[in-house]
Amino acid sequence: MDPLTLDALDRQLVHALQVDGRVGFGRLAEVLDASDRTLNRRYRRLLAAGVLRVVGVPVARALGQADWLVRMRCLPHAAPEIGAVLAADPDTSWVTVLSGGAEIACMVRAPADSLVLRSLPRSSRIGSVTAQRLLRPVAGADGWPGRLGALSAEQVRALRETGPGEPGPDDRPLFDDEDRTLLPILARDGRAGWSALARATGWSPAAVARRVEQLRRGGALVLEVDVEPALFGAPCGAMLWLTVRPSALAGAGRALAAHPDIAFAAVTTGSTNLVAFVACSGDDALYDDVLLPLGDVDGVDHVDLSPMSEMVSRSVASARPLGRPRGR
Template sequence: MTFDELDRAVLHALHVDGRAPFNQIAAVLGTSQQTVARRYRRLRSDGVLRVVGMTDARRLGQVEWFLRLHCTPDSALPVARALARRADTSWVQLTSGGTEISCVIRAPGGNAPEALLLQQLPKTPRVVSVSAHCLLRSFVGGPVGWHGRAGVLTGEQIARLRPDFGPAVSEVDITGDDRLLAALRRDGRATFAELAAATGLSEPTVRRRVNQLRASGILYLDIDLDAAVLGFHAQAILWLSVRPAHLVAAAEALARQPEVALAAITTGPANLLAKVVCRDVDALYACLTERVGTIEAIDRLETAPVIRTLKRAATAKISG
């Protein structure tokens, strides 16, 4: 399908505020509310783009782990599909020739994800190894969305779209918010009337609660997008070993690159993890050699090309 400049502008507006009203987006873009609504609904119905409500794991006392599963070639796809069906996984992808699975899983702070995971995976000896890497600090990814997919609006337009929730809320008890958060995971742009129907609460209560959750940072809105529609056809996961004294500086340098959709300091032999999204293999080569390769203090780099994506955001399955 075609993805023109207006589609990109709508995408950028939703990147700034996933729940921005269509009339506000239209006013900022200089078009009609009906045009914006029509563009969004077309992209959503075609399965290209969704706005999803996500929660910040750290603020909920959870830990995010990046898992690497090495499988025999005939078992990787069935295991990846099983992982994609789990509610606690995201970004389930086949990498490295289709024998390795990469995914993100959330677990309560003290729990070991490997034990939780292996109890529910298909009983097969073809999972050769599983390693879990704790995401200690993210610089891009999660609440800090991939800015490389946007880049259309001006600074003044972005400022007009930024939501204002009033004074920041330091602590919010989310007890009783399960149905509300589940509804927002299904559709981050669900109306307050739809959220009220899903939760049994009144519209004013739902409105106030959503704003409180967003103001506290517990709830954020993410764009679930097929990057291929934007012309990005080469993805890779990078495992980097960086000297500790330069680790934060290297992570910040990675985060500034438009191709980097995830940059996080992690545990394990490689202490810096990144995901890059490029237009083609030539652009991937340039990214690795001209930008990533020039970052100081990188001692080792492992590149795992992404072969297939089975799941992006928490509830968005690409293929089953």
């Protein structure tokens, strides 16, 4: 079987879904100048291949929670089993194995004042564990730049015109108990039809549509596109843990945001106060294009690099490409 590749129309489709994850194929056809049947077929092909999906992600603060980045060092080859335990927790957004099986990183949602470490699995195979709260995204919050750029500015504007729009006076920004029935379905398929959502919730299709759009307008629910980075020439993934002087955080964040290989970056609590997710072409690019330029960024005192070995679970988190974490 020939390896799956993306042509220009596929890339436009991915970019368009990043702009509006629930845009209809009819509207896509108008903007992309292609038939709705062709676009539907392209989407289904990528979906069936497991390299693309749209997911609905609840924003942690809208749940009265915060996003926590947890890093565990463990015995060699123990990480996949421990990661599977973490992935089974519904509050875990994503889990990835790092450093050839000697580390795990995961994102969990928990109250901002929570003792997160108490809720994590305990095992003699786990060594050190740290938990850092995500304070603010500084790069990739609107999607990995490496998969954007297929659409013109005019096409992006046209898609946004038919998106959820700005919040209105009746939009409830926070989730309530009734909304929680929507989350597991949208986490699996952010494009689930109104009828399917209505059957799962017991609401009418019109009521479901109205509430989902309210949550999107209010910023409580975001639709994110997971796509395999290798299809964009970026099969190599890594996490960067940076220690940056507080006075230089803003500048370091801007430097990461301008880098095409940075899928997502955020300021966190802890001594490594800036974390970044890299998607690039290979080890040479990781060294030449990512690590070396970081040496010229003012205020970066220390960089710890952890290659990504395996994605145990994708939720949900991330900001972002399939196989690379999202961080809202």
